Amino acid sequence: MEVVLETTRLILREMTPADLDFMAEMLAHPEVMRYYPKLHTRDEARDWIERQMRRYREDGYGPWLVMSKATGEPIGQVGLAEQEVDGARETEVGYILHRPLWGRGYATEAAKACLDYAEEIGKTRIVALIRPVNEPSMRVAARLGMVFEKLSDFKGLPHNVMVAALPRVGCA
Numbered sequence: 001m002e003v004v005l006e007t008t009r010l011i012l013r014e015m016t017p018a019d020l021d022f023m024a025e026m027l028a029h030p031e032v033m034r035y036y037p038k039l040h041t042r043d044e045a046r047d048w049i050e051r052q053m054r055r056y057r058e059d060g061y062g063p064w065l066v067m068s069k070a071t072g073e074p075i076g077q078v079g080l081a082e083q084e085v086d087g088a089r090e091t092e093v094g095y096i097l098h099r100p101l102w103g104r105g106y107a108t109e110a111a112k113a114c115l116d117y118a119e120e121i122g123k124t125r126i127v128a129l130i131r132p133v134n135e136p137s138m139r140v141a142a143r144l145g146m147v148f149e150k151l152s153d154f155k156g157l158p159h160n161v162m163v164a165a166l167p168r169v170g171c172a
């Protein structure tokens with residue numbers, strides 16, 4: 001399994017079909033999926049993993065599986081994904097943590113590493129697409145230094161388009 005990024009507490013690696021139990025549990029959790037259109041079945045979680053694996057092949061990156069170094073267990077999904085927003089191609093940083101792992105700074109830590117990676121591969125702009133009601137996610141974007149650009153319709157729902165301009169200067 002290919003390790004892509006490492007932070008103080010986390011490893012981000014490509015997900016594989018062997019991660020289905022964890023992904024199916026997380027994607028079926030009502031609190032985790034609260035701001036998504038629906039909970040996912042196990043079959044849909046399998047399709048989800050295949051979609052990310054296709055992104056690794058086609059784009060060279062995608063939403064990765066986040067592993068805790070302390071436990072060796074998966075804790076969520078954080079990474080980069082190509083999206084279409086208002087007819088334009090954008091690279092999104094996205095983060096989903098399983099419910100027991102909220103409130104420890106893991107999403108911000110992993111997403112920061114993704115922004116560093118995006119900068120390394122020459123990206124000049126990364127967006128986060130966040131439903132305005134999703135306050136924990138907005139706080140992550142703020143901690144990443146992302147700024148509000150506009151409200152856009154994304155997959156049929158209004159989303160804040162939060163932007164990180166790269167390279168970042170003087171960002172903690």
Ligand SMILES: CC(C)(COP(=O)(O)OP(=O)(O)OC[C@H]1O[C@@H](n2cnc3c(N)ncnc32)[C@H](O)[C@@H]1OP(=O)(O)O)[C@@H](O)C(=O)NCCC(=O)NCCS
Nearest residue numbers: 032095096097102103104105106107108129130136137139
């Ligand atoms: C969005 C989501 C990842 C945010 O999770 P989170 O745990 O709040 O974010 P972080 O992992 O960055 O943790 C930050 C929180 O941990 C706290 N924290 C505790 N210990 C910490 C530590 N050692 N280091 C940093 N922060 C720490 C911070 O104070 C912060 O709390 P606050 O936001 O209440 O101030 C999570 O709510 C989630 O998975 N939601 C469901 C999926 C989703 O909606 N994703 C976003 C779609 S746009």
